[in-house]
Amino acid sequence: MAESRHSLFHQFAASDWDGFLKGVEKEGLRVDANGFIAQTPHPEALGSALTHPRITTDYSEALLELITPVFSSTEAMLASLRDTHRFVQQNLGDEVFWSASMPCEIDGDQSIPIAEYGRSNIGQLKHVYRQGLAVRYGRIMQSIAGAHYNLSLPDSFWHKWQQLTGNQDALKDFKSDQYFWLIRNFRRRSWLLMLLFGASPALDASFVAGVKHDLSRFDERTWYGKHATSLRMGDLGYHNNAQASLNICFNELSTYTRTLDQAIHTNWPAYEAIGTRRNDEFIQINTSVLQIENEYYSAVRPKRTTERAEKPIQALDARGVEYIEVRCLDLDPFSPVGVNRAQIDFLDLFLLDCLLTDSPRIGDDECQRLDDNYKDVVASGRWQELGVCQGGQRVPVGNAARELLDRLQPLADLLDSWGKDETYRSALAAQREKLQGQEWSVPSARVLASMEASGLGHRDWVLALSRQHQETLRSEPLAPDVLADYQRMSRESLAEQKAQEQSDKLPFATFLEEYLRS
Template structure:
């Protein structure tokens, strides 16, 4: 089956390969010149975090999120991302944009300001959701940053692909099934991305103050995992006990939305004990396992653009999957924009092969095994003795990684044949050189760079942040691009004012209506 899908792809795509559609959402903390999380409000020059199309905040007021539009090439996407960074860097004043996934110096929960989105009901809902994250998990976990990579294939591809496979479903159901086909294989192989792109092996001591852990002391101010690839995706990063029993099913759209919807409507006693209000103010949206869909932490999500007031589950159920969002990527601290061209091109190749390879349903036993493989690489991926469960037997992680890269070679040749050039073979070669030992995985590079500089996590992060800032400020923006960003900021602030002025419901009534919808 795997070969037949690859063969079908080669036959039809040669005449009409539509390419990839892609975008990125890149997070990062604003940090003061002492390497401490910024306590200042979201810069007004960056517009409204509620309504700006390219610049918003995630959990914290200090945690910027930069969003590109949908692009048809890696070059277009990275130029868009770089332009957003250039504009942001111009308007940070004395602050810097933190380059690492694990945060700068913190001083407990109180040092991490929760994002504010104004007085509108929509803005208050976003704030209350984040308050809920604070009371459920604490704020420390929410100071972590990452990159989310969004990928889809154009309608022209799906029309030909559906015809080539002889599928009789509606286009909506066909696309959703195919995206879940891709997602199942992603779950089988996502450990590889943690090995190749995990870049958070160290952290500031303030992040684990008073917390039991098994890290190794780097210096007086830093800890690191001796073989870790991504502390961000490990036990100290994005996790919570309530979600560990969810068993969200990624086999098909209907089971995914049903199990996720159940979590949103299942009461959790510990959250019920907290309540939804404190001193008359809302502190969480509800007392269920999940307040909303976005609270579920996963390495990948099926997505559909929502309409105003529409919940993500309802959008998926009514219009099907539109794109997939890869959420497990650490920031690349060596890149001024957190990602690289070779990385993006490799992700395209990797994800397309997930679509074209055999992808049976995942049962409970395989699901548990896949989770174990992922966790092992996150915690011990640089240990040469680490073995993963592959096909019912234990396989050294390096051998398992090489096997996946080897299987990508023919597809890279096919794509380069369609497009001309050697883009995908070059992107694959970069990762093959990492596995061969000619270069290092990012997590090893981070530790080596810290050791070579004699700096701990905070000081090394500050040095990289200043380097990136100098580069991006020096590059600047073309006058017309600068003007467009300034106009977008002004318009976003005006739009927030319009939204606030148009509200007629009390927030409690708005929230009740939202929960009923």
């Protein structure tokens, strides 16, 4: 079946292929001059975190999130992301934009300020949701940063693809079905991304103060995983027992939204014991396994742009899947913008092949094997004797990775023949180079090697690298018209937040009740 879908794709002509639509959401902490998490509010020059289209915050007031518009080229997307970084860097004063996924120095939960979004009902809802994350999981886990990659294919592709496959469904249903086809194969192969792009093998000792772990000592204030690729995606990162009980189904849209909806409406005893208020202040949205859909941590999500006050699963059910969000990417600490071109182009190739390869439904047994592969590579991916389960047998991780890369070569050749360049062959070659020789040059290995060469632990090494990136970006002033555009967005976002606050008439408790009832 894999050959048949690939052969169908070969029936496209170069003139039929309009490429990919793509965007990035890149997180990063603001830190003070000593490498401690910033205690200052979101800089006013960056506008309103609630309404700014490109600059917001994630969990913490100190955790910036930079968002690109949708682009049809990697080059244009990265240029936009770099412009946003330049604007941010010009407005941080003495603070530094942290370039690694694992956080700077912290001092327990209370050192991590929860993001504030003003007094509008939507702003308060966002804050209460984050209060809920704090009482459920603690704030420390929420100080981790990453990059999310959003990808879709244009309707010109879907019309042609539907014609070639002979499908007669409504276009929105066909697209949703095909995106879930992609997602199932993504889950089968996501361990490869952790090997190729995992870049968080070490962390500052303050992150695990008082916590039992099995990490090794790097120096007096740094711990690391001997063979780890991504501590961010392991048990010390985005992990909790309540969510481990979920059985979210990624086989098709209807079961995905139904199982998520069940989680939002199923009480969890530990959260019931906490309650939703403390001294008349809301501390979580509800006492369910999930407060809202976004609380579910997964390596990939089907997404649909929501309308004001619309819930993600409502948008998905009403209008189908619009794009795929890859959520498992660590920040590339060696890049001033946290991602790099070869990585993005490879992801396009990787995700397209997930769509073009046979993708049967995933049963419970396979689901467990896929989860085990992912966890094993996160924890021990640089151990070349590690085996991953492929086709019912254990295969050395390096062999399995090279086999997956080899299968992408014909698709890279086809796309480059259409584009008359070397984009995808070069991106594929860059990943192969990481797995050559006795000592792999995957990002997690490069991080540890660079730390060792510098003689610095995690905090001081990342701080030095972050300052280098800051100097680089500050030495590239924005063009006057681009700077004026960012300043306009900041002004307008502040005005929009104020207008929302003035127009809200419902008390927040009533608003929340209606929101939950919807």
